[in-house]
Amino acid sequence: MLCGPNKQIASGVLKDDNGILLIDTEDIINRWEKYMNKLYEDNGRGPMPVIGTESGPNILKEQVEFVIKCLKNVKAAGPDGIATNMLKLYGDTVCLYLLNAVYKSGKLPTDFLHSNIITLPKVNKAMDCDKFRTFYSR
Incomplete structure (x- = not known):
């Protein structure tokens, strides 16, 4: 309980795309990864250019x-x-x-390719990824 009888939160439980409860830690991590990849998906630019094989002027x-x-x-x-x-x-x-x-x-430095994300529920008993706020952490 957080503060008072109506402030209970469900921790360690998340629903998948079909509404099935996920309890296993690995399943929850996989669900968050899938959700975040979809959330930040960028289909508008096409394939990423390959760098390292081309040269150009230095950044000024x-x-x-x-x-x-x-x-x-x-x-x-x-x-x-x-x-x-x-x-x-x-x-x-x-x-x-x-x-x-x-x-x-x-x-790119490997640190640029990874991030840690903290999730905080927007509502009590949040069990869907979109009911959480996501914050980047170090």
Whole structure:
């Protein structure tokens, strides 16, 4: 119970697409993975281009400065722990180096390919994925 008799939540239980209750941890993880893949599916762009086999000009310092300048002030740090204020003070040189290194190698750091997601129910006794809020965590 959270606070009071009407604040009970069901934990560790989720429904699949057909409304069948999932209790096994592995089944719940698979359901969340399927839901998140569908939620963030991007069919509008076509296949991703292959990088690493093509070459081009380096990313310019002015481009990085422009993007950093457009960031909103006083925002909380993201999963990387870097606040926008820090990027605005020191980020242009570091970001430029990292972006060009990724661009030249054609390989994304493995940290860019994974994320941890925290789910919080929007309503009491939520058992459908769309009844949860999702937050990214480090």
